[in-house]
Amino acid sequence: MINAPSTDELKDIHHKMVVTRELEEVLGTYAKEGKTRGPIHRCDGQEAVGVAACAALRADDYVCTTHRGHHVYVGKGLTTRGIVAEIFGRETGYCKGRGGHMLLGDVKTGMLGGNAIVGAGIPAATGMALSMQILKQDRVSMVVFGDGAAQTGICHEAMNMAGLWKLPVIFVLENNQYGLTVRQEVQSPVEDLSIRAAGYAMPGEIVDGNDAEAVYRAVAAAAERARRGDGPTLIEAKTYRVKGFSTSDMGGYQSEEEMAPWLDRDPIKLSAEKLSALVGADTVAAIEAAARAEVAQAFEVALSDPFPTFEIHAPSAAYSETK
Amino acid sequence: MTVMRYAEALNAALREEMQRDPSVFLFGEDIGRYGGVFKVSKGLRDEFGDARVRDTPISEQALTAMAVTAAMSGTRPVLEIMYADFLPLSLDALINQASVFTYLWEGQVDIPFVLRTQGGGGVGTGAQHAKSLDAMVCHIPGIKVVAPATPADAKGLLKSAIRDRQPVVFLEHKLLYNTRGEVPDGDEVLVPIGKAKTVVEGKHVSIFASSKMVIEAENAAKLLAKDGIEAEVIDLRTLRPLDLDAIRGSIAKTNHAVVVNEGWTFCGYASELSATIMEHCFDDLDAPVARVAMPDMAIPYSEPLEMAVLPNAVKIAAAAKKALA
Numbered sequence: 001m002i003n004a005p006s007t008d009e010l011k012d013i014h015h016k017m018v019v020t021r022e023l024e025e026v027l028g029t030y031a032k033e034g035k036t037r038g039p040i041h042r043c044d045g046q047e048a049v050g051v052a053a054c055a056a057l058r059a060d061d062y063v064c065t066t067h068r069g070h071h072v073y074v075g076k077g078l079t080t081r082g083i084v085a086e087i088f089g090r091e092t093g094y095c096k097g098r099g100g101h102m103l104l105g106d107v108k109t110g111m112l113g114g115n116a117i118v119g120a121g122i123p124a125a126t127g128m129a130l131s132m133q134i135l136k137q138d139r140v141s142m143v144v145f146g147d148g149a150a151q152t153g154i155c156h157e158a159m160n161m162a163g164l165w166k167l168p169v170i171f172v173l174e175n176n177q178y179g180l181t182v183r184q185e186v187q188s189p190v191e192d193l194s195i196r197a198a199g200y201a202m203p204g205e206i207v208d209g210n211d212a213e214a215v216y217r218a219v220a221a222a223a224e225r226a227r228r229g230d231g232p233t234l235i236e237a238k239t240y241r242v243k244g245f246s247t248s249d250m251g252g253y254q255s256e257e258e259m260a261p262w263l264d265r266d267p268i269k270l271s272a273e274k275l276s277a278l279v280g281a282d283t284v285a286a287i288e289a290a291a292r293a294e295v296a297q298a299f300e301v302a303l304s305d306p307f308p309t310f311e312i313h314a315p316s317a318a319y320s321e322t323k
Numbered sequence: 324m325t326v327m328r329y330a331e332a333l334n335a336a337l338r339e340e341m342q343r344d345p346s347v348f349l350f351g352e353d354i355g356r357y358g359g360v361f362k363v364s365k366g367l368r369d370e371f372g373d374a375r376v377r378d379t380p381i382s383e384q385a386l387t388a389m390a391v392t393a394a395m396s397g398t399r400p401v402l403e404i405m406y407a408d409f410l411p412l413s414l415d416a417l418i419n420q421a422s423v424f425t426y427l428w429e430g431q432v433d434i435p436f437v438l439r440t441q442g443g444g445g446v447g448t449g450a451q452h453a454k455s456l457d458a459m460v461c462h463i464p465g466i467k468v469v470a471p472a473t474p475a476d477a478k479g480l481l482k483s484a485i486r487d488r489q490p491v492v493f494l495e496h497k498l499l500y501n502t503r504g505e506v507p508d509g510d511e512v513l514v515p516i517g518k519a520k521t522v523v524e525g526k527h528v529s530i531f532a533s534s535k536m537v538i539e540a541e542n543a544a545k546l547l548a549k550d551g552i553e554a555e556v557i558d559l560r561t562l563r564p565l566d567l568d569a570i571r572g573s574i575a576k577t578n579h580a581v582v583v584n585e586g587w588t589f590c591g592y593a594s595e596l597s598a599t600i601m602e603h604c605f606d607d608l609d610a611p612v613a614r615v616a617m618p619d620m621a622i623p624y625s626e627p628l629e630m631a632v633l634p635n636a637v638k639i640a641a642a643a644k645k646a647l648a
Contacts, residue, residue, distance in 0.1 A: 062396060099427040107431040112395060117419045120388060124420070127389030131396040134348050134374060141396075157385030164380070319426060319464045 003220035005055065005213060007278050011287060013055050013212050014271045017047040018291035019080055020071045021268055024243070026299055027087065031247040037089060040101055041068040045210070045242035048267035049174045050144055051075040052212035053237075056219035062110045062128045062141040064121040067102040068241075069114040072144050076111040078104075080298035090305040097308045118179075119152030121145050122171070126158040129169035129232075140226040142170040142219070148179025150193050159234070163200030166231030170222045173234060174209060176241035181253050194236035202232045209237030210267040213274065239267075325508055330500040332474035333363045333439075336481035337401065339510045341371055344399060347485060350377040350386065351403030351439075360405055361441065361500045383409050387416035387438065391490070394436035395424070399485060407442030407494065408454045421490045422465035433488040437481070441495035443535055443585055444633050448497070450621040453629070455534075455585035458592040460492045461563045467516055468562040470494040472537035474504040476560055479514025487516060494562070496535040517561045519569035525555035528579040528643045531570065531596060533559040536583045542636035547643055554643055562592060571604055578609040579646045583639055588616040613642040 005013065024042040031040055043050065050071025054063060057076075065072035073083050078094065086093025087101045094106050105113040112128065115121045125143035132139050149155060150173055162169050173193055177184050185191065197204025203225075207214045215237055222233035240262035244251055276284050327335065341347045349364055355378035358365035368376040379386055383404055390402040404413060421434055444453035461468050467489055471477040477495070484491035522537060523544045532540040537558045544554040555573050559566065574580055580600050584593040593614040600612050615634045623629055 064392075095427050096429055098429065103423070103427055105424065105428045105431065107428070112392065112432075113424065113428075115420075117415060120415075120420060123385040123388035123416075124392040126385065127392035128396045130389055131393040131398040134393075135346065135397050137397075154385045154388060157380070157382035158389070160380055161382065161385065161389070165377075 003217045003224070005216045009055055009216070010213070010271075010275055010278065011283075013052050013216070014268075014275050014284065015287050015291050016051045016074045017071070017212065017268050017271060018288045019295055020047045020051060020074045022292050022295040023070055023074070023080065023083070026295060028243070028247065036087070036247065038100060039246035039248045040087070041246045042243040043068050043071050045262060045266065046174060046176055046239045047071045048212040048215055048271065049172065049209045049237045049239055052215040053142065053144060053172050053219045056216045057140065057142060057223060060110060061139050061223070062112050062125070063144070064112045064124045064141075065114050065144045066118070066121060066146055066149065067114060067116040068146070069144065070101075073104060073111060073114070077109045078106055078111060080294055081302050084298045085302035085305050088302055089307060090302055091308045092302065092305040096313065098313060119145070119149040119154050122149060122152075122155045123158040125169050125171075126162050126167060129162065129167035130165070132168055133165065138227050140168040140170060140223050142172060144172045144174050146179065147173065147175040147177065147184045147193060148187065151179065151187050159196070159200045159202075159232070162232040163202045166229060168226035169232045170219060170226060171232060171234045172219065173236045174239060175236055176239050178241050178245070180245055181249070192236065194234055197234040200232075200234075202234055204234040204236065206236045206238060209239030210262075210265050210270055212267060212271050324505040326503055327474045327506045328500065329474045329477050329495075329502050329504070330361055330363050332478035332506050333481055333495070334365055334367070335506070336478045336485070337364060337367060338370065340482055340485045341367070341375065343510070346397060347399045347401065348375040348377065349401045349403065350379050352379055352381055352405050354378060354403050359403065361497065363439070363500075364403070383412035384415065387413035388420060390436045390438065391416055391420045391434055394434045394490070395432045400436045401485060402436065402438050404438060404440040406452050407440045407456050408451050410440060410456050410459060413438065414459065417460065417466060417490070417492070418463055422463045425465065425489070434490050435488050437484045437491045437493050439493045439495065441497050443496040443498060444622050444629055445498050447624060447626060447629065449624045453622045455617070457494060457562055457584060457586050458590060458595065461592055461595065465489060467491045467564065468494065469516055469560060470533040470562055471560055472499065472534055472558050474502065475506045476514050476520075476558075478506050479512055480516065480560065483513045483516050486513075491516070494534060498535050514560070517564045517566055519560055519566035520558045521555060521569070521573070522558045523554065523556035525553035525577065527553045527577055528581060528647055529555045529557060529573040529577045530581045530583060530639060530643065531557050531559055532583040533562060534585070536585055536634060539634065539636045540583055540639055543639035543643065546636060546640040550644070552643065552647065565599060567599070567603060570600060574600065574604040574607045578607055579643070580604070580608065581613045581615060581639060581642045581646060583615045583634055585634055586617055587619050588614060589619045591616050610646045613646045615639050615642045
């Protein structure tokens with residue numbers, strides 16, 4: 001099948017989805033015990049979007065994401081230990097504790113950042129694509145953003161320019177049904193946000209965001225288009241935010257009836273079923289066990305890592321006031 | 324030396340830097356086919372093509388955000404925001420993106436872009452097209468801000484700004500574009516960011532100004548000279564980072580300071596200058612620092628009203644006299 005992931009890729013995707021889920025669950029436990037700092041925005045139930053979308057890119061492609069981007073961090077190949085260390089503010093974290101869980105960035109893996117200004121990733125990826133076009137590179141940039149971000153003014157501005165100039169950017173709209181605590185239909189007059197693509201002369205398609213393979217195929221096709229010089233694509237991945245806005249969300253607005261069908265179609269469960277048919281249940285169980293062990297090990301190591309000291313993190317060259 | 328208009332000097336800087344470095348590109352409203360509202364990019368589209376001299380939709384918010392990440396990923400964008408009054412649309416990208424990631428990601432990325440814009444009043448463009456919002460951009464750590472007054476400094480500073488590793492906001496003035504001055508010949512004549520220049524020497528009072536206010540300060544010095552007062556005029560050229568040595572040196576000599584800025588008074592750039600001088604030069608001061616800035620109000624349209632609110636040579640001279648009284 002065109003643009004389908006290989007079995008090895010499916011195994012890697014499954015591994016990374018389980019790593020992400022385990023990361024979220026352990027973080028949830030720590031948050032409940034009051035051992036995390038600031039809010040944590042969990043992406044439980046959305047792992048297929050970030051992980052499979054990144055899997056369809058090359059290592060030298062750029063991606064940026066939101067405040068809810070752990071699946072993108074893991075998907076683009078960041079180490080679990082480095083992520084956990086950053087979330088716990090350690091010197092060994094990707095940003096040595098300066099960024100935190102929302103503002104993590106790692107240039108080596110092409111992960112140019114989580115971003116906690118809703119919508120900011122959209123022009124960010126568009127700007128990277130502009131650079132790639134001017135430098136005549138065959139790389140692409142991708143942004144994973146939410147239905148909430150789709151309502152910002154910069155979303156319109158950036159998509160208009162991306163379509164106008166045929167920039168090599170992939171817009172992955174992770175429609176998890178909620179912006180903050182407000183349902184999507186209270187924020188937008190249209191149910192399928194992908195129809196907006198027509199206004200920017202780019203293809204718009206809807207994929208099942210809980211189906212990793214579907215996400216992979218759509219992004220792989222979009223990346224091919226972008227590298228050919230045919231411009232951007234808007235992919236709306238329908239999914240569901242299972243764990244509320246953040247660890248400080250007191251809930252009460254997502255009903256069990258609303259959630260049940262989504263829990264039933266858990267992306268990791270779907271992926272395990274598909275993968276079992278290909279490689280057998282034992283192999284899938286081994287992948288999952290390895291993923292959980294990786295996360296446990298990451299927490300163990302990262303939580304013994306040293307905290308940064310302010311002296312070496314005082315305003316540096318970035319804030320140079322020298323002449 | 325070649326005599327050039329300020330706009331021509333900027334144009335020469337852009338052309339030379341684009342020839343020197345293929346990763347430099349220009350984008351903004353009206354800058355391509357039309358050559359820019361103030362003709363700063365005249366002829367550049369023909370020379371470099373419309374990929375590198377790119378007309379854009381009216382989308383300042385996304386354009387500024389895109390300049391930040393284009394700069395992170397291998398190019399050196401020069402974005403033109405047509406009026407400084409539109410800077411509030413750029414502020415999210417400057418404050419929440421441009422100023423944070425070099426620090427947060429510990430030097431993994433440089434963000435070498437220039438945001439060119441022009442402000443200032445005096446020609447009836449009204450409250451939304453005549454402001455000087457220097458203070459708003461100078462407030463942001465990690466962003467350099469320059470505001471040249473002469474064609475030579477316009478050229479030399481723009482070249483430095485384009486080659487800088489950090490974001491630079493480049494403030495021009497609509498009434499300076501047609502001013503003429505001698506510009507040194509040569510592609511490698513740069514004016515360093517962060518260096519002020521003494522344009523009039525004096526021993527009684529120091530007047531600190533930038534952009535068009537330097538001309539007003541020079542005229543104020545002439546007025547003061549008639550009364551036997553020798554004013555020193557310092558052209559700051561760079562608003563951030565400040566050339567503290569130049570400020571200290573001048574005040575050590577004159578013991579009196581007048582700070583001038585065309586922006587609003589309250590929490591304005593003149594206020595910051597004043598506080599900085601108090602902090603660093605208190606022992607050298609014989610009188611409080613005097614501020615000359617815009618009253619805290621919208622700029623009115625009608626000529627006598629607009630002229631009444633803008634800082635000028637007469638107001639600067641009066642402030643100097645008061646400081647010396």
